[in-house]
Amino acid sequence: MKTDKENKGITTRAENYSEWYLDIIEAAELAENGPAKGTMIIKPYGFAIWELIQAELDHLIKQTGVQNAYFPLLIPEKLLQREKEHVEGFSPELAVVTIAGGKKLKENYVIRPTSETIMYETFAKWVRSHKDLPLLINQWNNVVRWELRPRLFLRTTEFLWQEGHTAHATEKEADERAQLMLQIYTDFAKNFLAIPCLAGAKSNAEKFAGAQTTYSVEAMMQDGKALQFATSHNLGQNFSKPFNIRFQTEDSSEKFAWQTSWGLSTRVIGGLIMTHSDDKGLVLPPNVAPIQAVIIPIWKDAITKKEILKKAGSILSELEKNNLRVKLDDRDSRPGEKYYEWEKKGVPVRIEIGPKDLEKNSAVLARRDEDSKTNVNLKNLADEVKKLLSEIQANLLKQAEERLKKNTKTVTTWKEFEQAIEENKFILAPWSGDAKVEAEIKKKTTATIRCLPADQPSKLGKCIYSDKPGKFLALFAKAY
Amino acid sequence: MKTDKENKGITTRAENYSEWYLDIIEAAELAENGPAKGTMIIKPYGFAIWELIQAELDHLIKQTGVQNAYFPLLIPEKLLQREKEHVEGFSPELAVVTIAGGKKLKENYVIRPTSETIMYETFAKWVRSHKDLPLLINQWNNVVRWELRPRLFLRTTEFLWQEGHTAHATEKEADERAQLMLQIYTDFAKNFLAIPCLAGAKSNAEKFAGAQTTYSVEAMMQDGKALQFATSHNLGQNFSKPFNIRFQTEDSSEKFAWQTSWGLSTRVIGGLIMTHSDDKGLVLPPNVAPIQAVIIPIWKDAITKKEILKKAGSILSELEKNNLRVKLDDRDSRPGEKYYEWEKKGVPVRIEIGPKDLEKNSAVLARRDEDSKTNVNLKNLADEVKKLLSEIQANLLKQAEERLKKNTKTVTTWKEFEQAIEENKFILAPWSGDAKVEAEIKKKTTATIRCLPADQPSKLGKCIYSDKPGKFLALFAKAY
Numbered sequence: 039m040k041t042d043k044e045n046k047g048i049t050t051r052a053e054n055y056s057e058w059y060l061d062i063i064e065a066a067e068l069a070e071n072g073p074a075k076g077t078m079i080i081k082p083y084g085f086a087i088w089e090l091i092q093a094e095l096d097h098l099i100k101q102t103g104v105q106n107a108y109f110p111l112l113i114p115e116k117l118l119q120r121e122k123e124h125v126e127g128f129s130p131e132l133a134v135v136t137i138a139g140g141k142k143l144k145e146n147y148v149i150r151p152t153s154e155t156i157m158y159e160t161f162a163k164w165v166r167s168h169k170d171l172p173l174l175i176n177q178w179n180n181v182v183r184w185e186l187r188p189r190l191f192l193r194t195t196e197f198l199w200q201e202g203h204t205a206h207a208t209e210k211e212a213d214e215r216a217q218l219m220l221q222i223y224t225d226f227a228k229n230f231l232a233i234p235c236l237a238g239a240k241s242n243a244e245k246f247a248g249a250q251t252t253y254s255v256e257a258m259m260q261d262g263k264a265l266q267f268a269t270s271h272n273l274g275q276n277f278s279k280p281f282n283i284r285f286q287t288e289d290s291s292e293k294f295a296w297q298t299s300w301g302l303s304t305r306v307i308g309g310l311i312m313t314h315s316d317d318k319g320l321v322l323p324p325n326v327a328p329i330q331a332v333i334i335p336i337w338k339d340a341i342t343k344k345e346i347l348k349k350a351g352s353i354l355s356e357l358e359k360n361n362l363r364v365k366l367d368d369r370d371s372r373p374g375e376k377y378y379e380w381e382k383k384g385v386p387v388r389i390e391i392g393p394k395d396l397e398k399n400s401a402v403l404a405r406r407d408e409d410s411k412t413n414v415n416l417k418n419l420a421d422e423v424k425k426l427l428s429e430i431q432a433n434l435l436k437q438a439e440e441r442l443k444k445n446t447k448t449v450t451t452w453k454e455f456e457q458a459i460e461e462n463k464f465i466l467a468p469w470s471g472d473a474k475v476e477a478e479i480k481k482k483t484t485a486t487i488r489c490l491p492a493d494q495p496s497k498l499g500k501c502i503y504s505d506k507p508g509k510f511l512a513l514f515a516k517a518y
Numbered sequence: 519m520k521t522d523k524e525n526k527g528i529t530t531r532a533e534n535y536s537e538w539y540l541d542i543i544e545a546a547e548l549a550e551n552g553p554a555k556g557t558m559i560i561k562p563y564g565f566a567i568w569e570l571i572q573a574e575l576d577h578l579i580k581q582t583g584v585q586n587a588y589f590p591l592l593i594p595e596k597l598l599q600r601e602k603e604h605v606e607g608f609s610p611e612l613a614v615v616t617i618a619g620g621k622k623l624k625e626n627y628v629i630r631p632t633s634e635t636i637m638y639e640t641f642a643k644w645v646r647s648h649k650d651l652p653l654l655i656n657q658w659n660n661v662v663r664w665e666l667r668p669r670l671f672l673r674t675t676e677f678l679w680q681e682g683h684t685a686h687a688t689e690k691e692a693d694e695r696a697q698l699m700l701q702i703y704t705d706f707a708k709n710f711l712a713i714p715c716l717a718g719a720k721s722n723a724e725k726f727a728g729a730q731t732t733y734s735v736e737a738m739m740q741d742g743k744a745l746q747f748a749t750s751h752n753l754g755q756n757f758s759k760p761f762n763i764r765f766q767t768e769d770s771s772e773k774f775a776w777q778t779s780w781g782l783s784t785r786v787i788g789g790l791i792m793t794h795s796d797d798k799g800l801v802l803p804p805n806v807a808p809i810q811a812v813i814i815p816i817w818k819d820a821i822t823k824k825e826i827l828k829k830a831g832s833i834l835s836e837l838e839k840n841n842l843r844v845k846l847d848d849r850d851s852r853p854g855e856k857y858y859e860w861e862k863k864g865v866p867v868r869i870e871i872g873p874k875d876l877e878k879n880s881a882v883l884a885r886r887d888e889d890s891k892t893n894v895n896l897k898n899l900a901d902e903v904k905k906l907l908s909e910i911q912a913n914l915l916k917q918a919e920e921r922l923k924k925n926t927k928t929v930t931t932w933k934e935f936e937q938a939i940e941e942n943k944f945i946l947a948p949w950s951g952d953a954k955v956e957a958e959i960k961k962k963t964t965a966t967i968r969c970l971p972a973d974q975p976s977k978l979g980k981c982i983y984s985d986k987p988g989k990f991l992a993l994f995a996k997a998y
Contacts, residue, residue: 072590073597073639074627082585082655089586105562106569110552111591111629111660111676112613117553130620133592135629137614139664147554149591149615149629159553175562180591180660184619196591 048382050317055261060190062311065382066320069190076188076195080304083383086328087307088198092178094230094325095200095302098222104174104202109157111180112147117155120280124154127247131183133195149182154248154273154299157203158281165295167286168207172215173295176202191308192265192518199303205283205295209274212296213251216272219300220253223268231306232323232435233257233313234442235267236464236513238489243473246299250274256488256513258442259312262462264488264515267309270300308518314407314434320384321406323434324427331357331423332380333366336373336392350391353401353419360420362427381406386430387423407433455502455514459483464515466491468508470501479503485514528862530797535741540670542791545862546800549670556668556675560784563863566808567787568678572658574710574805575680575782578702584654584682589637591660592627597635600760604634607727611663613675629662634728634753634779637683638761645775647766648687652695653775656682671788672745672998679783685763685775689754692776693731696752699780700733703748711786712803712915713737713793714922715747716944716993718969723953726779730754736968736993738922739792742942744968744995747789750780788998794887794914800864801886803914804907811837811903812860813846816853816872829876833869833899840900842907861886866910867903887913935982935994939963944995946971948988950981959983965994 048065049057063069068084071077080088096106112135119125128151135147150156157175165173178200185193202219206212220237227233235255245252249271256264277283278294287293314321324330335350337343350366357364365385367376373390380388390402401419404411407430414422446464449455458465469475469487479502480486490510498508528545529537543549548564551557560568576586592615599605608631615627630636637655645653658680665673682699686692700717707713715735725732729751736744757763758774767773794801804810815830817823830846837844845865847856853870860868870882881899884891887910894902926944929935938945949955949967959982960966970990978988 070640073594073636074590074592077590077592079590079640080588082587085587086585088588105566107562107565108560108568108678110554110557110559111662112554112557114553132618132620133615133627134617135613136616137626138612139666140610140612146617147613156553160550160559182591186619198588 048317048319051260058317059308059312062315062320063190066384068307068311068320071190074195076185078190078194078196078304080198083328084307087310087322087326088304090326090328091230091306092200095226096178098226099176099200099202102174102218102222103172104176104204106177107175108177108179109153109160111150113150113153113156115146115148117159118148120155121248121277123276124248128152128183131185133182133184150179151181151183152299152301153177153179153181153201154203154277155281158277158283158297161203161205161295162281162283165205165283165285168288171205171207171285171295172211173205174202174215175204176200189308191311192305194304197303197305199301201299201301204298205278206297207285207287207293207295209296212274212298213272216251216253216270216298216300219270219298220255223255223270223300223302227255227257227267227306228435230323230325231310231313232325232431232438233267233309234435234439236489236491238491238513240269240489241473241476241487241512243476244487246271248273248276250276254489256515256517257309257313258438258445258464258515259309259518260441261312262445262464262516264464264513264517265305265309265312266488266517267306268300268302271298273297273299313438315384319382321434322384322386324386324431327384327386328363329365329380329383329385330363330427331365331387331389332376332385333364333389333391334373334376334380335366335368336390338393342393342396346391346393346396349396353389353391353416357420357423360424362420362423387426389419389423405430407437449502450499452502456483459485459514459516462516464488464513466511466513467502468498468500469510469512470504470506471509472501472504472506475501475503475506479514483516485516488513488515488517528797528799531740538797539788539792542795542800543670546864548787548791548800551670554675556665558670558674558676558784560678563808564787567790567802567806568784570806570808571710571786572680575706576658578706579656579680579682582654582698582702583652584656584684586657587655588657588659589633589640591630593630593633593636595626595628597639598628600635601728601757603756604728608632608663611665613662613664630659631661631663632779632781633657633659633661633681634683634757635761638757638763638777641683641685641775642761642763645685645763645765648768651685651687651765651775652691653685654682654695655684656680669788671791672785674784677783677785679781681779681781684778685758686777687765687767687773687775689776692754692778693752696731696733696750696778696780699750699778700735700748703735703750703780703782707735707737707747707786708915710803710805711790711793712805712911712918713747713789714915714919716969716971718971718993720749720969721953721956721967721992723956724967726751728753728756730756734969736995736997737789737793738918738925738944738995739789739998740921741792742925742944742996744944744993744997745785745789745792746968746997747786748780748782751778753777753779793918795864799862801914802864802866804866804911807864807866808843809845809860809863809865810843810907811845811867811869812856812865813844813869813871814853814856814860815846815848816870818873822873822876826871826873826876829896830871833871833881833896837900837903840904842900842903867906869899869903885910887917929982930979932982936963939965939994939996942996944968944993946991946993947982948978948980949990949992950984950986951989952981952984952986955981955983955986959994963996965996968993968995968997
């Protein structure tokens with residue numbers, strides 16, 4: 039599966055950040071463009087990362103009582119139209135099926151851009167009494183939103199995600215669920231992907247079409263831009279009313295349900311790449327690395343080759359027994375070539391074993407996250423590798439946290455704001471809550487309000503842009 | 519999530535087999551019709567079955583060296599047209615996107631009915647040398663084929679499946695892969711789903727559009743009809759030539775690759791229902807049961823309730839520690855109602871625990887597959903439940919094997935054939951290999967050749983229908 043790019047090398051971040059991003063994806067064989075514009079082929083190595091993300095997040099979601107299900111891809115147009123803001127928000131992005139089974143359809147179907155409408159039509163049938171609530175459903179699927187400026191992982195016409203949808207008896211319970219999922223996404227980003235995030239409510243201008251409140255998790259990329267990592271919406275009764283999701287309360291009155299929806303997509307793989315990778319290639323936190331350690335046997339001749347490969351094989355099975363994801367690269371190519379290849383693919387630990395190591399019953403462990411090597415006795419190898427993987431996981435988080443801290447500025451004057459946005463910082467600044475101010479700032483600087491962090495100060499100064507008092511401390515940044 | 523059906527009861531198989539099938543799906547809350555014609559909503563309990571199937575089959579597939587990936591949903595029309603038989607076979611079933619992003623498209627996209635064409639366009643780029651072979655890719659996804667007579671699980675406009683696609687350096691290797699996957703499907707059906715199958719090549723009339731040879735696995739439903747459970751295709755060079763999948767051999771010549779594709783879909787859940795269920799509801803083999811045992815606590819008053827629930831809770835955690843999938847039904851409804859509900863849902867083992875059991879430190883285990891109960895000491899509960907689950911798994915397979923054996927007839931005369939087909943049997947009979955004969959038999963009896971079982975006798979009599987000598991022993995049956 040070699041491509042020209044693999045031989046040409048990777049553009050550095052300083053040279054061209056956008057090129058660097060695409061080079062990493064190509065060099066690490068994560069994905070490539072599909073035949074239809076804006077579509078993406080996720081290659082085996084990239085898909086293995088998605089499978090690890092899915093397994094962990096699915097587990098976390100199910101732990102909160104959510105069950106998986108599957109709803110159809112095709113939505114009758116009239117269903118989508120039932121919630122006004124929602125259809126207006128999505129109309130420009132829809133893919134529409136007008137012919138099926140050789141005939142022009144009487145009613146068109148849209149390919150789901152998200153599944154609120156098709157799921158809530160059914161929720162209305164499932165929910166009758168307060169005993170049917172909360173209804174907690176999640177699905178892993180593909181959605182289509184036509185993209186004018188597609189970019190692998192970050193913005194693709196079709197993407198993979200999970201979308202959770204719930205219905206509750208009270209407004210409070212719905213908001214708690216929306217916030218719980220926000221917390222789960224934040225913790226997942228931090229603990230599993232080593233990505234620190236800022237979380238909070240979106241402004242009205244930035245919220246999901248049809249939501250009452252949208253919460254989002256925002257991560258900082260190495261160029262200082264924000265990446266919206268996941269969202270969680272408190273939908274209020276905006277959908278339950280047009281879709282007629284009513285339930286009988288304990289005292290036999292009838293009420294409309296309160297709802298949430300929340301999702302995380304393959305976009306996070308873009309975030310993963312831009313948080314940790316360097317000019318040599320992909321860097322992966324061990325938790326999400328399809329291969330956590332690669333064994334590179336080094337031999338001089340046929341006799342040492344046989345001995346070394348035998349030892350390498352026993353190391354492999356020892357590490358696999360310890361539930362580590364390990365690969366033995368026993369190809370005939372030169373060790374240096376192999377180092378280079380696995381470095382590009384972001385394998386966290388390289389285990390080198392040559393004739394001298396064999397004599398001493400030791401091996402060399404090289405880290406991907408920094409330039410360091412250690413000798414370890416083979417007796418303790420599994421424990422040493424595990425320890426090193428934990429260290430790498432922690433170190434990558436620490437580095438990202440330091441970068442986030444260093445590049446987040448709290449400002450109080452417009453001059454400071456302008457300078458900070460020039461320097462591609464995350465900016466925390468007081469905002470009046472006025473949508474016009476938000477729009478003007480966006481027009482002037484391209485920075486948008488990413489979220490209103492949950493942790494709001496008790497006192498706020500004047501709005502950063504207008505003369506009004508600050509109502510919220512807002513996170514401003516340029517964004518993907 | 520109650521529906522009218524749950525209160526009305528299940529039609530018996532003798533009354534109306536088709537109604538029975540749909541009643542089981544409704545009563546066990548497996549699935550329901552989606553808003554667009556022919557689509558299916560897979561409800562949480564049905565989807566949990568699919569998740570168990572996915573986990574096991576994914577593991578078996580990966581063990582043979584296959585890697586998962588993801589290819590786009592939308593196929594440019596011109597790509598699909600590149601293999602003539604393939605496009606002719608699928609044209610009547612296609613859903614076509616003609617509008618996207620608010621504009622009429624210059625070139626239409628079809629929603630994948632299967633992914634040969636979109637994957638092989640890319641395989642041509644990935645395969646350059648013999649070192650890139652074999653290329654072994656699988657994906658779990660959704661496909662759309664417009665169905666005129668949809669039926670939940672068995673035939674739906676959109677369905678979920680895995681589709682594996684491989685490319686090899688030799689014809690022999692490709693055929694071995696096609697047969698290996700056939701074996702994996704057969705073993706999976708038998709060992710995991712307790713469904714015995716007959717496997718073999720399809721006749722030319724019944725093969726996949728574009729394949730050189732199609733192999734299939736056929737299972738017998740309780741009405742004697744055959745259900746094609748999974749297929750595996752040796753595609754020869756039928757796709758590698760139009761898609762230009764060429765590789766450089768070791769001696770530097772160029773050759774077209776040899777290919778296979780193979781798939782198993784949510785259709786198997788229909789097969790699972792119709793193999794094991796009875797007039798009381800769904801019956802599930804323990805391996806594929808989302809809940810393997812349900813604990814029903816029985817109390818008389820508030821004091822015994824507290825004691826019993828405490829014990830039931832400790833039983834639950836004990837069984838969960840043993841990696842069993844267990845539910846404690848602690849609702850306030852009557853035990854009899856609970857028995858009825860879990861019986862309909864096919865939970866293999868029911869654990870009843872009441873005040874008398876508590877005194878004796880015992881519980882009652884009731885089996886779903888037969889009408890029997892045993893008392894067991896709580897000391898050995900986990901082991902006893904595991905033993906019972908194994909027995910149930912084995913018993914369901916035994917029952918299905920006996921039914922298959924009893925209802926499969928080897929015939930040598932047309933009169934016997936007609937009688938056997940009247941009795942809804944599987945028929946093994948010599949066939950001349952002539953497609954006209956096959957077509958006439960189908961017209962007269964609606965029976966089709968399901969497959970030519972791998973295990974062919976060394977000598978065969980005259981063709982069952984014509985005067986020609988028998989060339990193959992063919993499996994004939996009516997089919998879903």
